[in-house]
Amino acid sequence: MPDRGPVPNTPLTQGIAVVRLLLHKGYALGVTQIAAELGQPKSSLHRLLQTLCQIGFVQQNEKNHRYSVNPEIFAFVHELAAHFGQNRNLDEALRKAAVRLNASIYLDMLGGRQAWVVCAAGEEGNTVRLGRSGYVHCSSAGKVLVAQMDERAWPAYAPQPGDAAVTPHTNLDPARFYAQLREARKNGYAWNMRETSVNHVSVAAVVREPLVNPPRLAVALLIRHDAYILRDQREMQDSVLALAENLGRLLAVKR
Numbered sequence: 233m234p235d236r237g238p239v240p241n242t243p244l245t246q247g248i249a250v251v252r253l254l255l256h257k258g259y260a261l262g263v264t265q266i267a268a269e270l271g272q273p274k275s276s277l278h279r280l281l282q283t284l285c286q287i288g289f290v291q292q293n294e295k296n297h298r299y300s301v302n303p304e305i306f307a308f309v310h311e312l313a314a315h316f317g318q319n320r321n322l323d324e325a326l327r328k329a330a331v332r333l334n335a336s337i338y339l340d341m342l343g344g345r346q347a348w349v350v351c352a353a354g355e356e357g358n359t360v361r362l363g364r365s366g367y368v369h370c371s372s373a374g375k376v377l378v379a380q381m382d383e384r385a386w387p388a389y390a391p392q393p394g395d396a397a398v399t400p401h402t403n404l405d406p407a408r409f410y411a412q413l414r415e416a417r418k419n420g421y422a423w424n425m426r427e428t429s430v431n432h433v434s435v436a437a438v439v440r441e442p443l444v445n446p447p448r449l450a451v452a453l454l455i456r457h458d459a460y461i462l463r464d465q466r467e468m469q470d471s472v473l474a475l476a477e478n479l480g481r482l483l484a485v486k487r
Contacts (some may be wrong), residue, residue: 240391246272248321251289251301260298309351323351324477326451330354333471335453339479340373340436342448345389347374356432356454367395369425370402372436373450379416380438380446386413399424421469422472426457433460437476451476 249270254261263281265272281299284290288304300482322339330337336354340347346365368374368389378389390406403412416422424434436452453472455463 243280243283246270246276246407247284247289248300250277250280250284251305252302253448254290254299260293260296260300262296266299278307311344321483322354325384325479325482326351326353326357329475333453333475335468337452337475338373338434339439340377340450340451340452341373342368342377347371347377347450350455354454360369366398366428367391369404370424371396371397372422372424372482373452375409375412375422376416376420376438377447377450379398379413383410383413385458386410394438398428399426399430401430403427424452431457433457435472437472439476440480449479451479 241256250266253266253269261269263274266272266281267277270277281290281292284294285299285302288302288307291302291304292299305358326337326339330353336352338349339351341350342475343365345368347368348365359414366374366470368378369391374389378386386409387406390409391404395404403409403437411417412422421435421437424432424436426433432454433456434452436450438447439449439451440447443483451472453468453475455468460468
């Protein structure tokens with residue numbers, strides 16, 4: 233996993249920083265406040281904010297001249313989610329599987345040390361789940377994807393000094409992480425036993441796309457822990473393996 237180094241200070245990165253700031257604040261800010269928060273000169277921010285307004289990511293209140301996120305930005309989010317190849321091809325299958333298996337279903341990909349949700353379906357597959365991420369070492373999808381890599385790559389994804397436990401069940405022991413990866417490689421699936429949420433359990437398997445090796449997609453079944461204790465673990469394992477195989481076939485047909 234290459235080190236991307238420090239993020240360059242460019243108009244693009246500055247624009248993203250502005251949008252993130254406005255999202256996290258949740259209310260409109262003046263250019264002086266934005267400049268102070270980001271440590272940027274007001275002169276360059278004026279031009280940047282006008283550009284963000286022109287592309288529909290930010291809007292300015294005509295009365296107080298403060299800036300906020302423009303709802304038009306969701307058009308970009310929708311385009312990203314709807315036209316991302318795997319989502320476009322698998323969305324219907326994921327929604328049907330969520331009903332059939334009585335579980336929420338996530339499609340995940342790796343990005344750095346984290347597994348990112350790129351598509352979701354089911355009761356807990358709502359809009360705020362898209363783009364959610366969790367460290368590989370406490371993610372069922374992350375573990376099963378890293379398990380497919382050469383073992384020399386595994387330490388880059390293992391728990392690191394300074395990593396915090398998300399829940400009392402989060403594993404921070406690299407040796408245990410490597411053992412989980414070996415099990416995932418042998419069995420074809422990996423579990424997340426309340427490692428990222430004390431209320432949830434998930435099991436994931438690799439979705440194999442034609443000509444993509446190592447694989448980049450994993451599908452996870454997620455259920456609440458109180459429901460999990462009433463479910464058959466072997467049945468969930470078999471279900472996610474079957475679902476992953478079916479999704480792989482769909483991707484092969486859509487090429």
